[in-house]
Amino acid sequence: MTSAYAFAMEMQSQAQADTSGKPHGKAAPAGGRPLRADAERTVTAILEAAERTLGRDPAATMEQIAEAAGVARTTVHRRFATREVLVDALALWATRRFAAAVAEARPDTAPPLVALYRTTANVLAIKVGWGFAMSQASSADPEVARIHAEVRETCERLFVRAREAGVLRPDVDVPWTRQVYYALIHQAAQRRDDSDPDALATLVVDTLLRGAGTPHPDRL
Amino acid sequence: MTSAYAFAMEMQSQAQADTSGKPHGKAAPAGGRPLRADAERTVTAILEAAERTLGRDPAATMEQIAEAAGVARTTVHRRFATREVLVDALALWATRRFAAAVAEARPDTAPPLVALYRTTANVLAIKVGWGFAMSQASSADPEVARIHAEVRETCERLFVRAREAGVLRPDVDVPWTRQVYYALIHQAAQRRDDSDPDALATLVVDTLLRGAGTPHPDRL
DNA sequence: ATAACTTGCAACACTGATGACGCAAGTAGC
DNA sequence: GCTACTTGCGTCATCAGTGTTGCAAGTTAT
Numbered sequence: 337m338t339s340a341y342a343f344a345m346e347m348q349s350q351a352q353a354d355t356s357g358k359p360h361g362k363a364a365p366a367g368g369r370p371l372r373a374d375a376e377r378t379v380t381a382i383l384e385a386a387e388r389t390l391g392r393d394p395a396a397t398m399e400q401i402a403e404a405a406g407v408a409r410t411t412v413h414r415r416f417a418t419r420e421v422l423v424d425a426l427a428l429w430a431t432r433r434f435a436a437a438v439a440e441a442r443p444d445t446a447p448p449l450v451a452l453y454r455t456t457a458n459v460l461a462i463k464v465g466w467g468f469a470m471s472q473a474s475s476a477d478p479e480v481a482r483i484h485a486e487v488r489e490t491c492e493r494l495f496v497r498a499r500e501a502g503v504l505r506p507d508v509d510v511p512w513t514r515q516v517y518y519a520l521i522h523q524a525a526q527r528r529d530d531s532d533p534d535a536l537a538t539l540v541v542d543t544l545l546r547g548a549g550t551p552h553p554d555r556l
Numbered sequence: 557m558t559s560a561y562a563f564a565m566e567m568q569s570q571a572q573a574d575t576s577g578k579p580h581g582k583a584a585p586a587g588g589r590p591l592r593a594d595a596e597r598t599v600t601a602i603l604e605a606a607e608r609t610l611g612r613d614p615a616a617t618m619e620q621i622a623e624a625a626g627v628a629r630t631t632v633h634r635r636f637a638t639r640e641v642l643v644d645a646l647a648l649w650a651t652r653r654f655a656a657a658v659a660e661a662r663p664d665t666a667p668p669l670v671a672l673y674r675t676t677a678n679v680l681a682i683k684v685g686w687g688f689a690m691s692q693a694s695s696a697d698p699e700v701a702r703i704h705a706e707v708r709e710t711c712e713r714l715f716v717r718a719r720e721a722g723v724l725r726p727d728v729d730v731p732w733t734r735q736v737y738y739a740l741i742h743q744a745a746q747r748r749d750d751s752d753p754d755a756l757a758t759l760v761v762d763t764l765l766r767g768a769g770t771p772h773p774d775r776l
Numbered sequence: 777a778t779a780a781c782t783t784g785c786a787a788c789a790c791t792g793a794t795g796a797c798g799c800a801a802g803t804a805g806c
Numbered sequence: 807g808c809t810a811c812t813t814g815c816g817t818c819a820t821c822a823g824t825g826t827t828g829c830a831a832g833t834t835a836t
Binding site for chain 4: 778780792796
């Protein structure tokens with residue numbers, strides 16, 4: 337991980353929204369102003385540890401997360417007032433990377449097949465390693481929901497273009513195709529073994545387009 | 557649901573195993589002997605309510621499950637000593653139906669394509685409505701794990717036969733194909749709308765075999 | 777009708793997780 | 807080196823969920 341900083345800090349400023357304040361007293365101490373270098377390192381360590389830990393067990397304890405991050409539990413609470421704030425921050429962080437990965441593939445302008453391939457490879461690279469955070473698509477955070485909806489629409493636009501370009505059959509159901517596409521990516525991201533993003537992307541795109549059947553059997 | 561009784565009672569007898577006994581005192585009162593009619597109705601109501609409730613929120617409370625079943629929380633505990641016992645019972649119940657649905661399609665003897673279609677339709681019929689229970693494949697209960705492993709192998713045997721019969725391409729990776737197949741079924745089961753099992757099965761099989769691409773484009 | 781069973785209710789104990797503090801020691805940055 | 811910040815640690819309060827028990831009222835089956 338290179339610079340989680342910028343993201344992490346945005347998280348903090350988001351976090352201070354303090355939607356309702358179910359717990360007793362105060363919210364996160366998170367002010368918008370810059371953190372000292374060591375503090376930023378800690379925040380990053382916590383977010384990464386949270387991903388690893390929650391990835392294995394979504395019900396993991398703040399204690400376990402703290403331990404994985406190599407910090408005291410109280411320190412986690414200092415940075416993220418509540419568990420919810422932490423999870424939301426994680427989700428937002430990963431979601432923005434996700435959106436950036438999609439945008440980078442220029443899905444609205446590149447030739448459909450190229451865009452499809454590049455998008456797949458980019459997204460795959462994010463998904464392996466940020467599996468838990470990406471599973472929080474149905475986050476309470478409206479920003480996360482918004483971004484996911486946006487990506488969803490981008491994806492469907494791409495499929496429409498692909499259909500018009502003759503890459504997809506004229507009769508395909510775009511929403512269904514997108515769901516299948518998501519499912520394939522998810523499945524590919526699970527493979528712990530051969531994790532070369534390009535090979536996986538090829539597998540996904542190939543499966544999506546050709547399926548597993550023989551070209552022209554006299555079927556059914 | 558017609559007769560959940562036989563299943564539910566088997567659950568109970570499984571449940572009494574009392575693996576370690578983490579809580580204080582005793583385990584489930586579940587003896588192997590028959591329940592009175594009203595008690596059986598209650599057990600069934602609880603299992604079905606658990607499915608519905610946990611389907612929406614896997615972290616749902618025993619209280620919420622009880623409420624959904626129209627029963628007091630203490631009654632739930634009377635029938636299922638711990639939350640774990642309840643979830644295991646649910647998983648085992650659904651898993652057996654699942655296995656039965658697969659077996660009914662004669663996946664080892666029917667012509668591959670027929671078997672594939674029938675299996676899909678049967679499994680789909682189980683999965684919609686028992687989504688949560690079926691997601692417990694990685695249950696602590698060894699019986700559940702065993703059945704799932706068995707079905708998995710049956711599925712792969714079917715795919716091998718399909719490949720040899722020319723239904724699947726000679727170069728397909730069977731484990732990957734099975735994963736994709738599972739994912740497609742899962743995806744199809746999500747569709748709350750057009751829930752005709754046959755239509756969904758057609759969609760799944762069609763997608764698996766043909767994919768979404770045009771037959772023979774000059775691709776890549 | 778009666779004996780056995782089942783349920784709801786109220787109450788209680790226990791546990792694990794969460795969140796908040798204050799303080800002492802250590803570190804970053806000027 | 808001085809100041810401000812950050813962290814670990816110990817501690818405490820609170821809470822939600824779980825599991826248990828006793829009893830009165832209702833139901834089932836014979």
